[in-house]
Amino acid sequence: xxxxxxxxxxxxxxxxxxxxxxxxxxxxxxxxxxxxxxxxxxxxxxxxxxxxxxxxxxxxxxxxxxxxxxxxxxxxxxxxxxxxxxxxxxxxxxxxxxxxxxxxxxxxxxxxxxxxxxxxxxxxxxxxxxxxxxxxxxxxxxxxxxxxxxxxxxxxxxxxxxxxxxxxxxxxxxxxxxxxxxxxxxxxxxxxxxxxxxxxxxxxxxxxxxxxxxxxxxxxxxxxxxxxxxxxxxxxxxxxxxxxxxxxxxxxxxxxxxxxxxxxxxxxxxxxxxxxxxxxxxxxxxxxxxxxxxxxxxxxxxxxxxxxxxxxxxxxxxxxxxxxxxxxxxxxxx
Amino acid sequence: xxxxxxxxxxxxxxxxxxxxxxxxxxxxxxxxxxxxxxxxxxxxxxxxxxxxxxxxxxxxxxxxxxxxxxxxxxxxxxxxxxxxxxxxxxxxxxxxxxxxxxxxxxxxxxxxxxxxxxxxxxxxxxxxxxxxxxxxxxxxxxxxxxxxxxxxxxxxxxxxxxxxxxxxxxxxxxxxxxxxxxxxxxxxxxxxxxxxxxxxxxxxxxxxxxxxxxxxxxxxxxxxxxxxxxxxxxxxxxxxxxxxxxxxxxxxxxxxxxxxxxxxxxxxxxxxxxxxxxxxxxxxxxxxxxxxxxxxxxxxxxxxxxxxxxxxxxxxxxxxxxxxxxxxxxxxxxxxxxxxxxxxxxxxxxxxxxxxxxxx
Numbered sequence: 001x002x003x004x005x006x007x008x009x010x011x012x013x014x015x016x017x018x019x020x021x022x023x024x025x026x027x028x029x030x031x032x033x034x035x036x037x038x039x040x041x042x043x044x045x046x047x048x049x050x051x052x053x054x055x056x057x058x059x060x061x062x063x064x065x066x067x068x069x070x071x072x073x074x075x076x077x078x079x080x081x082x083x084x085x086x087x088x089x090x091x092x093x094x095x096x097x098x099x100x101x102x103x104x105x106x107x108x109x110x111x112x113x114x115x116x117x118x119x120x121x122x123x124x125x126x127x128x129x130x131x132x133x134x135x136x137x138x139x140x141x142x143x144x145x146x147x148x149x150x151x152x153x154x155x156x157x158x159x160x161x162x163x164x165x166x167x168x169x170x171x172x173x174x175x176x177x178x179x180x181x182x183x184x185x186x187x188x189x190x191x192x193x194x195x196x197x198x199x200x201x202x203x204x205x206x207x208x209x210x211x212x213x214x215x216x217x218x219x220x221x222x223x224x225x226x227x228x229x230x231x232x233x234x235x236x237x238x239x240x241x242x243x244x245x246x247x248x249x250x251x252x253x254x255x256x257x258x259x260x261x262x263x264x265x266x267x268x269x270x271x272x273x274x275x276x277x278x279x280x281x282x283x284x285x286x287x288x289x290x291x292x293x294x295x296x297x298x299x300x301x302x303x304x305x306x307x308x309x310x311x312x313x314x315x316x317x318x319x320x321x322x323x324x325x326x327x328x329x330x331x332x333x334x
Numbered sequence: 335x336x337x338x339x340x341x342x343x344x345x346x347x348x349x350x351x352x353x354x355x356x357x358x359x360x361x362x363x364x365x366x367x368x369x370x371x372x373x374x375x376x377x378x379x380x381x382x383x384x385x386x387x388x389x390x391x392x393x394x395x396x397x398x399x400x401x402x403x404x405x406x407x408x409x410x411x412x413x414x415x416x417x418x419x420x421x422x423x424x425x426x427x428x429x430x431x432x433x434x435x436x437x438x439x440x441x442x443x444x445x446x447x448x449x450x451x452x453x454x455x456x457x458x459x460x461x462x463x464x465x466x467x468x469x470x471x472x473x474x475x476x477x478x479x480x481x482x483x484x485x486x487x488x489x490x491x492x493x494x495x496x497x498x499x500x501x502x503x504x505x506x507x508x509x510x511x512x513x514x515x516x517x518x519x520x521x522x523x524x525x526x527x528x529x530x531x532x533x534x535x536x537x538x539x540x541x542x543x544x545x546x547x548x549x550x551x552x553x554x555x556x557x558x559x560x561x562x563x564x565x566x567x568x569x570x571x572x573x574x575x576x577x578x579x580x581x582x583x584x585x586x587x588x589x590x591x592x593x594x595x596x597x598x599x600x601x602x603x604x605x606x607x608x609x610x611x612x613x614x615x616x617x618x619x620x621x622x623x624x625x626x627x628x629x630x631x632x633x634x635x636x637x638x639x640x641x642x643x644x645x646x647x648x649x650x651x652x653x654x655x656x657x658x659x660x661x662x663x664x665x666x667x668x669x670x671x672x673x674x675x676x677x678x679x680x681x682x683x684x685x686x687x688x689x690x691x692x693x694x
Contacts, residue, residue, distance in 0.1 A: 046521040161613045162385075191384035191548065193610045196592035200609055218522055221551075221594030248596070262526040264555040266578060266593045273533070274526040274555060280491050281521065 008179050008212040009058075010034040014072035016050075016057045017287075019065055026287050027053045029236045031072075032311075035180065035212040040202075042227030042244070043216045044259075046281050050236035051216045055182050059097055060089045077179065095125040098173030100166070102185040107169060108157040114168045115153030118175055125176045140171040145201060163194035167201070174205065184216045199226055220263055224248060229317070232256050235282040235292025238311060242318040252320040252327040255293045291323070299324045338372035339542045340396065340510055345369045345405035345415075347388075347395045351618060363618045365391040367566035368405075370644065373510070378536065378543040380557030380574070382550055382589070386614060388566040390434075393512040393546045397429050398422055410509055427457050427506035434515035436495035440487040446473070446498055447483040453505040472501040477531060493524035500531065504539070512544045517552065529556055550593050554578050559650075562586045565625040566617050568644060571652040582653045584632045624656065632657060 016028040028050045035041045045051045056062045058074050059081060074081040081092060093099070101107040109117060115137055122133040134153065141149035144167040157165055166186060173181055183202075187195040203226060206213055217223060223230055223244065230247045232240040232255065240253040251257045261275040279296040291297070294304040303323050311319040312328070320327050346369075348362035365388040373379045383389045395402050398414055407415040410428055417425070430453075433439035440449055450472055451465045460468065470480040476497040487495055496516060503511055513532065517525040529552060535541060547553050553560055554574060561571040562585065570583040581587045588608040610629045615621055621628050627637040636656050644654040 046523060163613060192550070192592040193384060193588060194613070195594075196607065196609050197611075199594070200607075219594065220522075220596040224596050225594040259523060260596065262523055263596050264551040265596060266551045266554055266590055267595060270554060270575075274530055276526045276530060277523040278527075280493070281523070 006037045007034050008037050008077060009214075010073075010075040011054075011058065012073040012075070014054065014057060014074065015070045016053055016062070017068050017070055019068065023286060025284050027236050027284055028057060029288060031233075031236075031238055033231055033238065033241065035214055037179075037212055038206065038210040040206055040213040040215055040226055040228050042223040042230045043214060043233060044218060044220060044223055044230060045233035046218060048281055048284065049233040050284075051233050052184055053236075054233075055184060055214065055216060058182070059093050059099070060084075060086070061093075061099075091125065094121040094172075095176045096179050098176070098178035098181045100169050100173045100181065100183040100186045103189050105157070105162070105165060105189075108165060110157055113154045113156055114160070115155075118153075118168070118172050121172060121175045136175070137171075140175055141168070143174070143205070144168075144171045145197075146171075162190055163197060166190060166194075166198060170198075170201070170205075174209070177209070178211055181211055181213045182216075183213065185218070186215070187222065188217065188219070195222070202226065220260065232259075235288065236284055237288070237292055237308075237321065239293065239322070240318075240320045241311070242315075246315065246318050250315075252314055252318070253293075253322050254297045254299050254324065254327070258296075258298075291321075299326065337375070339375040339410055340371075340373040340544070341406070341408040342372070342396055343370045343406040345392065345395060345407065346403040347391050347400055348403045361618055363616075364566050364620060365617055366395055367617075367620070368644075369563075369566075369568050371561055371568065371571060373542055373544060375509075375542055376536070376540050377559065378545050378557045380553035380560040381544060381546045381563060382548060382553050382560060383563035384548060384589075384614060386617070387563045388617065389546050389548075389563050390514050392563065393431070393514050393544055396544065397431055397512055399431075423457075427453075428508050429510045429512070430503035430506070430508040432496070432499050432503050432511060432513045432516045435519050436492060436499050437487075437519070439499055440495060442487055445484050445486055446478070446490075449487070449498060450501045450505055453502060457506055468505065469501075472504055475504070475535070476501045491524075492520050493527055496520060496528050497531065500528075500535070504535065507539075508541070510542045510544070512546070514546045515548070516545075518547070518549070525552065532556065550590060562589065565614060565620055567625060567654060568652070569626065569654055571644075573650055576651060582647065582651065582658060583626075583655050584630050584657070585626050588631070624654070 011034065012032050014028055014031045017024040017026050031054050033041065043051050057069055069082060072082065076092065076096065081089065108114065115134065118137040118140060119133040122128045122136055128136060137153060138149045141152065146152060146164060146167055160168060187198050190198065199222065215227060227244045229243050231238055232253065234255050240256050248260065251260055258275065258277045262277060264271065264274060277296055282292050288308050290306060291304040291309055294300045297304065309321045309323045311321045313319045314328055345366055347366040348364050350359045351361045351363060352358065353360045369392055371379065381389045381392065394400055396407055402415060405415060406413060412425060414422060414425055447469050450469045454460055454465045454468060469483060473480045473483060478494060478497050478501065487498065490498065517528050520528060533556065536543065545553065545556055557574050559571065559573050560577045562569045562583065564585050569585045570577065577586065578590065581590055588610045591608045608631060612629050615628055623639050624637040624642050627633050630637065634656060642654045642656045642659060644652055645659065646652050647658045
């Protein structure tokens with residue numbers, strides 16, 4: 001690939017807050033990451049960890065107010081999207097950046113045939129004629145593996161099964177050859193056998209089309225299958241970033257370690273008792289001045305309650321936000 | 335061997351489809367179509383399958399939350415398959431349910447104390463003070479702070495709400511609890527807490543669970559035996575370790591290989607992934623023959639004509655598949671040593687009928 005490691009998306013110090021009656025709620029705090037061409041970045045975290053809000057902030061999908069982006073830069077091929085005009089953002093969305101949402105039923109319009117919904121971005125962004133757009137729509141449906149594509153263009157979303165609907169969503173997201181595809185829990189609502197089909201499809205498309213993909217999920221199994229690099233989020237922050245293998249083999253952040261241990265596996269050893277992370281995920285609120293994981297962390301010490309750790313590089317491409325020496329590579333205590 | 339606490343034979347739950355001006359019945363959704371299994375006392379039977387396979391309907395039908403179409407259900411020695419709802423009331427305290435969505439299954443206008451004591455109001459003659467004491471005891475048992483008794487469900491997190499649902503199910507000292515996807519709506523780090531709680535309660539109170547889930551890795555953790563459902567029927571039923579080590583039914587094999595392995599080192603030796611083509615057919619119009627024949631990678635001619643019996647192929651392992659049926663050119667799985675499947679039980683096919691026969 002000629003531009004194999006060109007960075008497509010660069011996010012620096014993104015901070016998003018929501019105004020509420022009881023003050024600002026900081027949902028995304030100083031999140032930074034980048035994605036290269038042909039790379040699949042997995043983002044894991046529990047609900048409320050800020051993964052979706054981060055991605056929606058990138059392309060102006062959040063209602064403002066109550067949301068407010070307080071700081072940061074979002075560089076798509078060098079262009080700062082946070083400074084872009086609404087008209088420019090409309091061109092970016094569905095054009096250069098494709099989006100796949102979690103629930104294919106609620107994100108397709110039930111009163112229009114799927115063909116219309118695929119043709120719409122093609123006419124809007126690519127200026128294709130009706131006929132050309134329809135032909136392209138058939139190609140796209142074939143690309144995502146929908147049999148009898150031409151005949152199904154005039155079917156409505158309810159005539160498709162869940163897996164097929166998600167394929168339609170992917171076809172819409174791919175319609176205008178995006179540089180970047182953001183997929184927000186795209187397989188969470190699907191069954192495992194259908195999920196396996198979609199994962200296989202995304203792998204194939206990434207190799208064929210070479211776009212950058214950001215894949216949000218809470219399922220570490222899915223991440224292990226498809227991601228090249230992983231971002232672990234907790235309490236609105238990135239706590240660890242690493243290439244996929246080092247992350248699973250040598251997790252450094254206590255949260256990542258605990259998370260990996262709580263998940264039973266279908267192969268491998270069967271534990272007599274599941275490890276648990278005690279306590280509840282944090283409730284987001286004022287700007288954090290301490291580590292978000294401190295109350296559930298077995299290794300927490302005074303400094304964790306007084307200061308919010310910054311991300312430090314511990315190995316090539318691997319960084320972690322933790323004060324504890326074991327995170328920096330010293331022998332683990334626990 | 336301990337006597338089974340729950341015996342289900344040939345359970346059918348069909349929902350009629352009405353259409354036309356006169357609302358005539360034109361067909362039926364065969365949500366559960368001939369399911370048989372036992373659950374021994376103190377055991378957890380995992381019931382897994384994809385959405386729409388009928389696993390939740392099966393769980394609800396076993397508790398007689400529906401009027402079943404056909405079949406027999408015996409719980410704790412009492413046949414309840416065709417009892418009317420009035421006489422069922424007396425049996426209900428022994429069998430309870432924990433629901434999937436704790437948000438939807440708790441009344442938002444009732445305090446936690448009232449939610450947990452509602453079964454006590456209904457089925458016991460306890461005084462107010464006794465009920466109060468029991469509620470606090472239950473809250474303590476499921477790991478909820480008893481000082482929160484007068485709070486409302488919305489003040490709790492998802493995991494805590496599920497604990498409220500569990501406390502309510504425990505209120506009448508049941509023997510048998512159907513857990514219908516109790517952890518599906520929870521975060522990963524909270525799932526483990528709830529599963530551990532269910533296991534502790536089982537050890538302490540000798541509970542018997544039917545654990546319904548689509549999460550194969552969690553079922554491997556909690557269940558003693560596992561039944562795999564597909565399109566209203568059980569494809570395979572086996573002890574947990576056997577099923578995960580050597581799945582027999584092609585559907586079980588595909589299902590297990592589709593689970594993403596959260597460990598890249600393991601997923602390397604997971605071998606070739608079996609990706610099923612197509613979708614699950616509609617239960618209103620299941621295919622002829624074996625209901626998996628439209629997606630099965632090992633499909634044979636006979637599969638499209640004859641529905642395979644649910645047979646015991648090695649002791650304790652039941653499979654509904656022609657691959658393991660000598661009559662149709664199949665072979666018995668290796669472990670048997672060749673001779674075992676020829677027992678009288680296996681010859682007659684299907685699951686052995688209940689000891690009771692009909693009503694005692």
